[in-house]
Amino acid sequence: MLKSLFAGVSGLQSHQVAMDVESNNIANVNTTGYKYSRANFSDLLAQTKSIATAPQGELGGRNAVQVGLGSQVSSMTRIYSQGSVQNTDKNTDVAIQGDGFFIVSPDGGNTYKYTRAGDFKFDSGGNFVDNGGFIVQGWSRDDETGVVDTSAPISNINIPPGLTTPANPTEDLVLKANLNSGPVVESFAPAYEVATTSTGDAVDTNGRVISSGDMGVMYNESGEALSLQDSQGVWASFKAATLPQGAAVAAGAVALDTTFTLDDGSTVNVTSAAGPATNTALNNANAFMAAINAKSAVTGVVASVSTLGELTLRNENSNVTAAHNINFTDNTGTSGIASGSSVTAYQYQYSPTSAVYTENANKTFTTIADLRAALQAQARADGGAANGIEVIVNEQGKLEISNTGTNATDDYDVNFRVTAISTAAITENTRFTSNMLALNTVIPAGSAGKAYSQAFNTATHSASIDVFDSLGSKHTVRMEFRKTSVDSATGSTWDMVVSVPAPAQIDTIAPLDEKTGSVKFNSDGSLATFNPPNISFTGNNGSSPDQQINLRFGTTNAFDGMTSFDSPSATSGISQDGFTGGDIVGIRIDQSGALIGSFSNGRSFALAQIGMAKFTNNEGLATEGGNVYAQTANSGDPIIGTAATAGRGFIQSSALEASNVDLSTALTQLIIIQRGYQANGKTITTSDQLLQTLIGLKN
Template identity: 70%
Template sequence: MLKSLFSGVSGLQSHQVAMDVESNNIANVNTVGFKYSRANFSDLLAQTKAIATAPQGQLGGKNPVQVGLGSTVSSMTRIFSQGSIQNSDKNTDVAIQGDGFFIISPDGGNTYKYTRAGDFKFDAGGNFVDNNGFIAQGWLRDPVTGKVDSTAPIENINIAPGLTTPAQPTQEVVLKANLNSGAIVESFSPAYQVPTGAPTDPALPAIDGNGNPIESGNVGVMFNESGEAFSLQDGQGVWASFISSTSTSTNSAQGSDTALAADEAETIVFNLDPGSSPATATASYTILAANTAAQNASVTAAAINALTATTGITATIDSSNKIVLTNTNGNSSASHNIDIASVTGANNPFDASEDDTTAYKYSYNSASPTVVAGSNKEFTTIADLRQALENQANSEAGATGIKVIVNDQGKIELSNTDSGSIDLNFKVTGISGSGITENTRFTRNMEALNTVLAAGTTGKAFSQAFNAATHSSSIDIFDSLGSKHTLRMEFRKTALDTTTGSTWSIVITVPEPATIDTIAPTYEKKGSIRFNNDGSLATYNPPNVSFSGNNGSAPDQQVNLSFGTANKFDGMTSFDSRSATSGISQDGYTGGDLVGIRIDQSGTLVGSFSNGRSFGLAQIGMAKFTNNEGLSTEGGNVYVQTANSGDPIIGTAATAGRGFIQSAALEASNVDLSRALTQLIIIQRGFQANGKTITTSDQLLQTLIGLKQ
């Protein structure tokens, strides 16, 4: 009978403990990071009245006869389910979404405690602390490498008040851009200036807009004023003459009326375009002593005109029976020169000095282009073309004052300052024939020069502009003092190879007094960049520049130029699309003061500085345990390690099963009030029922005592 009393008492005690546990849960319904617990009941050792027996023969087995002795609370289970995440207005609040604990220390890292409550703040000393004043543990930024090393031992997170960052000199400039490889471009600049005398006179080289020597540029990859490519092929070009393309014979034709002694066989040999086959054309004819001068002039003209389809030269007769030769400059035959190689016959009215029109033919990569007077010309660069035109102009006109330059607008400029009586009659037509098609864009650019310039005048003739495809990008770089300097990179298309791809020149400049080179001018450095025929980067030079601010900052600052990876499309490219810079950056900055801190999902405390830079100052460490339920609570939302929790596995958030961190948020208690209140009813009913067993047992004892009475 007394057993039932003891059972009821143990039941009351167990339910009282459960009541305490559930009351604690409800009390912490608004405690940040709180994890609720439950009481686990178990029965007490039972009293065995009879043991179990096995079946024997025809007699079946019997179960044991046992009487329970009540209940007890055998354990408490803490439930580490995820609490809801609540946003806050405090950027140093952090919540863990997933498994893991923040690591805090009350003694500078000698001992560790653990918490899910992320209500952190900075104290007066810059320590990152919780509400207990315990300092959060993690990793700090290495001032040498500028990185946060999460493989190092954890330490107190401390960010000194009034933190400043020193200036970081630029070490790398990264450029990603496309340079238009198409036949039509929108970004172009005039060809560089080429003065008279260049390039044969070393004192007068081709010069850029700053007056600095530079390669004058391949005409084959240049563009007209509409941005359309000339795309010159070998052999294409123009015919050009500087004096009238009409030449009258030195003497009148002879005949019976001029006392011609006898019949004479006459020949005149014309030099043809060097690309023609045969290289010469011969007009053979006989003048008769019996003929009049007019008749013999007609015979001469007829013989010459029979070759017009080959030579492009026509002959007519003037009123004094002189032969007038005209260079048609047409495009129907292979040769267009009035270039008389030789004449025979005592009464031939011509001499071998006629040379009215000269071919100027493009050669993509001529090592030594022909630019001397008296022969067809070969040019690669616009400087070659300028020199050839000037040499031939003065040679044909017998002058010295005819000047040809390339001006600052990229136009070929023709002037006649000769003090004599030589009038300049310039005429251009395109070359075609013998498998060569006329390059109409180049011809049109040159045809603008067609004009008559009287000797000694101030008049000038101009071609249309010759332009190069260009693109430029600039960025501010920083020296060791944090001073800014503008680094400008100008790209100019200089060559094209149908097999390998295109080549662009690079001119890198900085404003004076800064320097980037040891060769004058020291404020600029030249190089080139080449692309494959699929538009990918092939190679570039220079890979870096040695920068000196010359303002008290550290000299010879090495700045790497990162234009991409060879044979890839991760940097500079050259496609048939508009030239444009899609990305440019550098890693330098001036000094700055800390103006704010935010925390990212990895737990990194990112500092924002007044210089516009942001970088990680520290990273919050996180611990994971094999058995979270084995942790012991110490109050104040703090847990400590026990023998049954396992050792902490320390690392960064969102790695190795650790949850990620959400900033400006807190994890709410995981207590479910509906569950807790329901549990209260269950506990209350259990407690009442156990009370009934005691009162009932008491009544039975009263009855038993009443038997004696």
């Protein structure tokens, strides 16, 4: 009978403990990061009245007869299920989604405590602390390397109030861009920026001669590629070829027999039969003129007759299909014109490999500078070295011819004519011809008149970015690219000019504020090479001199930087790693737990990173109040690392993890515990009544 009393007492005690546990759960229903607990019941040792026996013969076995002695709370289980994450308006609040604990220390890292409550803040000393003043542990940014090393031991997170970041001079300038390789471009510029009128050489504002580049890759004013091929070009003349009047043609029965040698070396024979013996010199001259002019479409030669019967031959270089030179032979000596040769036009032919512009001979050119020099040389040769004919390339990229000289000996009236080179072997380049045809005009000697071609343009592209010196001062670096050549086998080449505004400098030779180089591409549009790989920047403002800035244009034979495809030239990305000094204006926390500082200079970078611990057995941790846990022998050692790695959860900023207590479940559990407690109390009262009955038997 007494056993039932003690069993009831043990039941009351067990349920009282369970009530304490559940009451604590309900009390912490709004505690940040709280994990509820559960009381686990087990029975007490039972009294054995008879032991179990095995079957014997025909008699079956019997079970043991045991009477239990009550119950006990054998253990407590803390349930580490995820609590709901609630957003807050505080940027230093953090919640863990998943497994893991924040690490805090009350003594500078000598001992560690662990918590799921991420209600953190900065104290007056810049320490990152919880509500109990424990300092959050993690990793801080190294001032020298600028890196948060998460492989180092953890320590107190401290961000000094009023933190400033010093200026960081630019070390790398990264450019990603496409330079148009196509036959039509939208971005182009004149062949030259500035041209001098004294020598005709193209120079920039610093006096440096500008490389015009290969004319094979130039464009007209509509952005269409000239695409000059080897030997394409024009016939050009500064004055008409004339075989002047000689003696009058003989009178009487005189025949004409002449031979004209054409440009290609073939000959055309022009004849006129003898007339009657009564013919005058004028009659015969008119007959000869008619015979010569009948072949003008082939020879290019036009004859005229004076009133005295004198013949003049002239070639205006005005017929594309006709010969462009007079090369005349009188086979009978009766034409009245002395035999001889007078050249009216020369070939100006494109050659991608060599330029030859000898006076009084056919010429080749590679660049527009070559073409200008060839025209200038012939203009002077046709008159005299002292004549005032000048050929330049002006700032619009146009060939410009002027004739200002008044020297009676050397100067002459310019009658400039251009026709295309068009043969069975050479196809006319219509775009180049069109550009040159605009020069066709007459410019009298000593006049103010000028002749202009259409503009010769080059494909261009430019990009600019501000870089920073050691003082944090900004300087604009401008990169200009100009297409200069194409090789069908290897790819294209673009000249490059990198410049900075004075008084800064990036070169050791004048002009000091710019540096020239080139960028080459492979035939598939990938980057082949570029030069220079870096610039040596000096601000001349008190900052550190010879600041090395690396130019990062991409990987050789790859497409991760600069490319040259048949698509518009465009900059897809440009960046640099320098910045001026700044004061901290705010801190935010990312999913990895990094504390990102925002500074007044627009820069943001990690100042520290929150450490997280993971345990083999979370239930083995011991609670110490204040929302913190301590390591025990059964929890295992903490595995410390960053959030979202090795099974640790990720961090959500501006949020807190709520208690995982389910109030409806907790209240239901209260009812169950209450009924259990009442039932155990009933066991005691019933046992008491039985004892009363037993005692009453004596009476």
